Amino acid sequence: MTYNVLSFPLIGRFLRWRWGRLVLQTALLAVTAVLLYDGFTGRPLAPTNLATVVTWVHYRGLVMLALLLFGNLFCMSCPFTLPRTLARKVSGHGRRWPRALRSKWLAIGVLFVYLWLYEWLDLWASPLLTAYVILAYFVASFVLEAIFAESPFCKYVCPLGTFNFASATISPTQITVLSPDTCRTCPGKECINGNGDVLGCGTELFAPQISSNMDCVFCLDCARACPYDNVALALRNPLHEATTPDAWPRRWDLHLLILVFAFAGLSNAFGMVPPVYTLEAALGRWLHTNNEGLVLFLIFAVLNLLLPVGLGLSAAWLSRRFAGRREPLRVALARYAPALLPLAFAVWFAHYAGFHFLSSAMTIVPVFQNFLLDHGLTFLGTPDWTLGPLLPGAWLDPFEMVVVLAGFAASFYAVGVRARRADGRPDTLAAQLPWLALLLALALAAMFIFYLPMEMRGAGFAG
Ligand code: SF4
Ligand code: SF4
Secondary structure (H helix, E strand, C coil): CCCEHHHCCCHHHHHHCCCHHHHHHHHHHHHHHHHHHHHHHCCCCHHHCHHHHHHHHHHHHHHHHHHHHCCCHHHHHCHHHCCHHHHHHHHCCCECCCHHHCCCHHHHHHHHHHHHHHHHCCHHHCHHHHHHHHHHHHHHHHHHHHHECCCHHHHHHCHHHHHHHHHHCCCCEEEEECCHHHHHCCCCCHHHHCCCCCCCCCCCCCHHHCCCCCCCCCCCHHHHHCCCCCEEEEECCCCHHHHCCCCCCCCHHHHHHHHHHHHHHHHHHHCCCCHHHHHHHHHHHHHCCCCHHHHHHHHHHHHHHHHHHHHHHHHHHHHHHHHCCCCCHHHHHHHHHHHHHHHHHHHHHHHHHHHHHHHHHHHHHHHHHHHHHHCCCCCCCCCCCCCCCCCCHHHHHHHHHHHHHHHHHHHHHHHHHHHHCCCCCCCCHHHHHHHHHHHHHHHHHHHHHHHCCCCCCCCHHHC
16 A cells, blocks of 8 residues: 555645645745845855855755755755746757766766865855855756756756755655556556646656656656646655665666765765874975865765775676576676765765754754844844753764664665665675675764864854
């Protein structure tokens, strides 16, 4: 039996409503407009400015919670795609996104550059730069929509989308169809082609073939376009994609994206603990340079690209050898790499939702009061700058450890399930060992990093 969120009272009706997404996008657009305004004109100190506090503390924490409890709510409500209609009018029909770029390689590159710039330029510490980043999203989305006919920004470029797609692979909801038979005889395939009033799937997913949340922005246009009410937003096992061997096509780019996503979770947290400064200084001395951008680029190139690719391919090669299989390395990689997803998500969750959000969520109150006072509005009173944590500071480390251990246990379980479901014959324990060792190394590294003192970022008064 499929539990279909779209059939739930109120929430289902709202989600299916033609203007439901627009309402969410408009609400987020209004918030974004305030962030842009305060970022460009407000106080330059990050912990007192809405642009930095909301973007780097609340947005990231709430996105992780939404992905864990429901699904890709941010992409559903994303305001950056609102100028799309205008862009389409400017462009007419536009051209197709180049064939050579129809993969996750560009998305991996953009995610890498984004994480590097975040660290190098200390985006979290500058309301002005944060406002420029938000503006850049609007411009990039508009320009790509104006040039190309589809929605390449979400699927192939946007680093937030890439992050959300990878994270949503462990979300408890997914688009599916109620009756595959109805789809087989459906003449118009409106879920992907559109029906005149409603556009079809912007990222070109075909509802009856969907087995993953990858590339789904949860816009629900497919559900609105289907003339047979055959599209469901189904509740599912959050480990479905981590444990199902054929949930994804066996593509290099998809599986290496997961490895990069997993290692970037660690390196992003590593960038906020003391050893990174020791490493930067040592590398700078060794290279005879004071160029922090270059040094950080090299550190992130190793941590976010070389290590995930090198260790992932090594695990796949060893696993294939221990299993005695004759198959391309790409197939061996695809057999186990998605099992990393729960641990990868847990590391990001422990960092963004566990540390930054739980330690600083209430800072929004004094920062907003301060914003109003700066504009002569006194009805919310004077700011109480002692507000900040949702959890006592002493609980944060244990909370992060529990989250990482839960992610490790889920990934450990996923490796075992994938081994049992391996095509042909189940894999032996030996074939699982390289992946289990990689999981253990990642989990231990995460726990070590979270155990170290971490910068508050965006909410300096709370720490
Ligand atoms: S989901 Fe609806 S529109 Fe799409 S193929 Fe099935 S019946 Fe047709
Ligand atoms: S499958 Fe496509 S149309 Fe349906 S919710 Fe996902 S992105 Fe939107």
